[in-house]
Amino acid sequence: MTLKNKSIVVLLSGGLDSSTVTGIAKKSEAKIFGLSFDYGQRHKKELNSASIIAKHFDIEEFKIIKLDLSLWGGSSLTDTQKNIPIEGVQTNKIPNTYVPGRNTIFISVALSYAEAIDADFIGLGVNALDYSGYPDCRPDYIKKFQELADLANKRGRENNPIKLWTPLLDLNKEEIIKLAFDNHVPLDKTWSCYSGNSKPCGKCDSCRIRNAAYEKWLCNNDKKK
Numbered sequence: 001m002t003l004k005n006k007s008i009v010v011l012l013s014g015g016l017d018s019s020t021v022t023g024i025a026k027k028s029e030a031k032i033f034g035l036s037f038d039y040g041q042r043h044k045k046e047l048n049s050a051s052i053i054a055k056h057f058d059i060e061e062f063k064i065i066k067l068d069l070s071l072w073g074g075s076s077l078t079d080t081q082k083n084i085p086i087e088g089v090q091t092n093k094i095p096n097t098y099v100p101g102r103n104t105i106f107i108s109v110a111l112s113y114a115e116a117i118d119a120d121f122i123g124l125g126v127n128a129l130d131y132s133g134y135p136d137c138r139p140d141y142i143k144k145f146q147e148l149a150d151l152a153n154k155r156g157r158e159n160n161p162i163k164l165w166t167p168l169l170d171l172n173k174e175e176i177i178k179l180a181f182d183n184h185v186p187l188d189k190t191w192s193c194y195s196g197n198s199k200p201c202g203k204c205d206s207c208r209i210r211n212a213a214y215e216k217w218l219c220n221n222d223k224k225k
Contacts, residue, residue: 020183027183
């Protein structure tokens with residue numbers, strides 16, 4: 001798949017994964033349009049990171065959409081009465097950090113934006129290996145959403161569909177960190193922590209997965225020296 005001179009809407013949260021997707025797209029010489037959401041999340045600091053990443057890669061345009069999912073909550077990320085789990089990822093259990101319908105809503109908005117500006121791709125940082133078990137980060141979800149997207153708009157009906165681009169889908173976090181370095185992502189400017197604190201908590205699932213992968217990456221790189 002060639003991205004050179006293609007227009008791509010990237011769902012840019014400011015985290016490791018979406019920032020890496022942005023870096024890959026930039027290195028591929030794509031025209032990048034960043035889209036982030038202020039959805040009532042307690043970790044609003046990610047929006048600042050998203051803005052920094054957008055400026056770092058000098059993308060074409062960056063928009064933050066206000067969409068308050070905290071109005072009905074249902075997740076510890078949007079309801080401060082719920083505690084963010086710190087026991088580590090539980091096998092075969094979807095944690096309460098899952099935000100009901102979040103990716104479905106975000107991708108739908110991105111699809112509308114992409115069609116309006118005649119973009120060819122929507123870049124997503126979802127991955128199905130080192131993740132918290134969310135239902136809307138899995139390959140079968142992406143496959144079915146692509147089928148819906150092909151039917152949901154004018155471009156799809158005219159056999160020129162907007163494609164969901166998921167370059168990290170089958171990678172683990174260590175591989176993603178390597179890609180981040182290879183594509184000049186300023187990791188220190190990204191934000192993955194679920195807490196609303198000024199510094200990463202180091203205890204939530206997102207911090208645990210990221211930190212463990214980074215330590216493994218460092219260890220493997222030290223062995224190569």
